[in-house]
Amino acid sequence: MSTHSPTIYDAVVIGSGQAGTPLASAFANAGQKTLLIERTHIAGCCVNEGCTPTKTLIASGRAAYLTRRGQDYGIHTTNLMEENRVWVDMHKVRQRKRDIVDSFRGGSEKRLKEAGVDVLMGEASFVGAKEVKVKINDGTERLVEGKKFFINVGERPASPSLLGIEKLGKWQVLDSTSIQELDVVPEKLVVIGGGYVGVEFAQLMSRLGAEVTVVQRGRQLLPREDPEIAESLRRILEEDGLDIRLDSEVVGVKLVDGDSFTLKVQTEGKEERDSIKGTHILFAAGRVPNTDFLNLKAAGIEVDARGYIVADEFLTTAAENVYVLGDVKGPPAFTHISYDDFRIIKRNLLDTKDQVTKLSTKGRLVPYVAYTDPQLGHVGLHESEARAKFPGRNVQTAKMPMAYVARALETDESKGLMKAVVDGDSGEILGFTCLGIEGGEVMAVVQMAMMGDIGYQKLQDAIWAHPSLAESLNNLWGFLS
Numbered sequence: 001m002s003t004h005s006p007t008i009y010d011a012v013v014i015g016s017g018q019a020g021t022p023l024a025s026a027f028a029n030a031g032q033k034t035l036l037i038e039r040t041h042i043a044g045c046c047v048n049e050g051c052t053p054t055k056t057l058i059a060s061g062r063a064a065y066l067t068r069r070g071q072d073y074g075i076h077t078t079n080l081m082e083e084n085r086v087w088v089d090m091h092k093v094r095q096r097k098r099d100i101v102d103s104f105r106g107g108s109e110k111r112l113k114e115a116g117v118d119v120l121m122g123e124a125s126f127v128g129a130k131e132v133k134v135k136i137n138d139g140t141e142r143l144v145e146g147k148k149f150f151i152n153v154g155e156r157p158a159s160p161s162l163l164g165i166e167k168l169g170k171w172q173v174l175d176s177t178s179i180q181e182l183d184v185v186p187e188k189l190v191v192i193g194g195g196y197v198g199v200e201f202a203q204l205m206s207r208l209g210a211e212v213t214v215v216q217r218g219r220q221l222l223p224r225e226d227p228e229i230a231e232s233l234r235r236i237l238e239e240d241g242l243d244i245r246l247d248s249e250v251v252g253v254k255l256v257d258g259d260s261f262t263l264k265v266q267t268e269g270k271e272e273r274d275s276i277k278g279t280h281i282l283f284a285a286g287r288v289p290n291t292d293f294l295n296l297k298a299a300g301i302e303v304d305a306r307g308y309i310v311a312d313e314f315l316t317t318a319a320e321n322v323y324v325l326g327d328v329k330g331p332p333a334f335t336h337i338s339y340d341d342f343r344i345i346k347r348n349l350l351d352t353k354d355q356v357t358k359l360s361t362k363g364r365l366v367p368y369v370a371y372t373d374p375q376l377g378h379v380g381l382h383e384s385e386a387r388a389k390f391p392g393r394n395v396q397t398a399k400m401p402m403a404y405v406a407r408a409l410e411t412d413e414s415k416g417l418m419k420a421v422v423d424g425d426s427g428e429i430l431g432f433t434c435l436g437i438e439g440g441e442v443m444a445v446v447q448m449a450m451m452g453d454i455g456y457q458k459l460q461d462a463i464w465a466h467p468s469l470a471e472s473l474n475n476l477w478g479f480l481s
């Protein structure tokens with residue numbers, strides 16, 4: 001370790017996630033001496049191996065899907081009247097993804113440089129309440145002292161654990177990061193876990209040409225979703241040709257020959273175990289917080305039983321002048337939530353001139369979109385949550401199939417449904433889900449209404465352009481009960 005005395009920074013940001021990166025720039029722009037420590041790459045998971053690359057790949061999957069469906073619209077490739085054939089060039093698919101990731105990451109690097117942030121590429125761990133050690137990627141070490149610390153280290157995929165897995169080739173056992181670097185489409189992909197990562201990759205790989213099985217431990221895909229919505233998504237994926245096994249767990253794997261293996265799957269209520277053949281496994285069974293490398297005890301920072309950093313609604317931790325942002329403080333784990341954490345810290349610590357009240361995480365509305373096709377957009381409470389939270393209120397729901405939406409029928413993409421949860425007396429919208437074409441954008445229209453305290457009756461009577469997807473918000477409320 002270097003022996004020279006540590007540099008003292010006003011702000012030390014650990015992890016270049018979706019909050020840490022803009023926060024470092026904000027502190028530097030405010031004239032504070034700021035250091036950002038990042039062990040892998042600037043701009044974190046979202047840009048490098050999360051949202052940006054997956055949504056870029058998913059766009060390729062959708063192009064393949066629509067090409068195959070060309071004849072539904074009277075559009076044929078060369079083999080007239082037969083199913084349109086698709087040939088997937090994974091090198092091009094991957095390169096398109098790499099180019100977009102490089103460009104987004106480059107933008108973040110440029111903004112940090114322009115703001116005058118010092119950047120250390122290495123792994124940080126606490127050695128005391130105000131000091132971290134950085135194992136720099138060139139093999140050296142450095143001590144850094146800070147007046148304030150901001151932890152934004154995110155999560156990583158949970159490690160695969162399965163009897164017999166060690167016999168499989170390294171290239172056969174994938175996680176959400178390594179699967180994006182494939183230069184071939186897996187022949188038979190088994191996805192373990194039916195959460196957001198699982199369903200997005202399962203459909204993507206199926207569209208690119210893989211035979212896909214999803215093994216999901218729970219009773220439904222996406223366990224936190226409304227059961228009716230999750231069931232509709234399951235049916236849609238099965239219609240697309242995916243094999244979905246619910247209430248199931250993989251109990252072991254056996255290599256058959258160099259390229260393929262057999263998985264033993266136990267399904268609840270079945271005596272016999274099923275055998276599933278595969279060539280690749282994607283482990284999508286959840287993510288774990290990156291707190292194990294941080295030596296948080298040295299700074300007096302508390303974690304919960306699962307390793308997430310404990311914080312209050314102002315994102316302060318048990319240690320003075322140490323704040324936490326993003327996924328590492330526990331769910332909800334979304335980029336826009338991490339970015340909102342940045343907003344809270346910036347407002348409370350830097351924009352103190354304009355401050356009327358401190359911002360906090362309390363009661364914030366959480367929208368999100370699972371980028372299946374059709375998309376699953378959701379905001380606010382699910383029906384069961386609303387009934388549990390407001391036992392005294394007249395909670396009503398309105399459900400409408402997307403097959404009743406003119407725009408969806410005209411586009412021939414009418415799978416899925418909408419479901420709204422309201423207070424039937426006041427008209428307040430408590431939650432909304434759209435599993436449908438551009439479901440994320442339709443959800444955002446309802447989110448705006450919720451943000452502005454606009455009751456459902458106003459949406460019912462609004463003049464929406466015809467034929468738009470938003471126009472469905474005239475008719476949905478006719479199904480309230």
Ligand SMILES: Cc1cc2nc3c(=O)[nH]c(=O)nc-3n(C[C@H](O)[C@H](O)[C@H](O)COP(=O)(O)OP(=O)(O)OC[C@H]3O[C@@H](n4cnc5c(N)ncnc54)[C@H](O)[C@@H]3O)c2cc1C
Nearest residue numbers: 015017018039044045046050124153154326327333334335
């Ligand atoms: C496949 C996939 C798809 C996703 N798609 C979406 C989506 O469509 N929409 C959405 O909202 N969210 C999506 N997410 C989730 C989203 O990526 C995260 O919620 C988001 O990145 C916020 O993370 P963060 O700010 O907490 O930190 P991260 O972005 O995870 O960044 C943390 C950074 O800290 C670094 N780090 C860790 N430990 C140390 C250490 N000791 N020292 C120095 N650096 C360290 C890491 O290298 C990393 O760069 C997706 C996630 C995955 C995996």
Ligand SMILES: NC(=O)c1ccc[n+]([C@@H]2O[C@H](COP(=O)([O-])OP(=O)(O)OC[C@H]3O[C@@H](n4cnc5c(N)ncnc54)[C@H](O)[C@@H]3O)[C@@H](O)[C@H]2O)c1
Nearest residue numbers: 193194195196197198215216217218285286333369370371
């Ligand atoms: N579009 C998006 O916004 C998006 C996309 C991807 C990820 N994300 C974020 O990343 C987080 C992590 O996603 P994830 O899908 O990795 O985790 P998750 O926790 O959402 O889902 C993991 C799933 O795996 C199942 N599972 C666990 N162990 C299993 C086993 N042994 N066998 C079979 N099934 C098993 C669980 O029941 C669960 O459904 C999400 O919660 C979300 O916040 C968001």
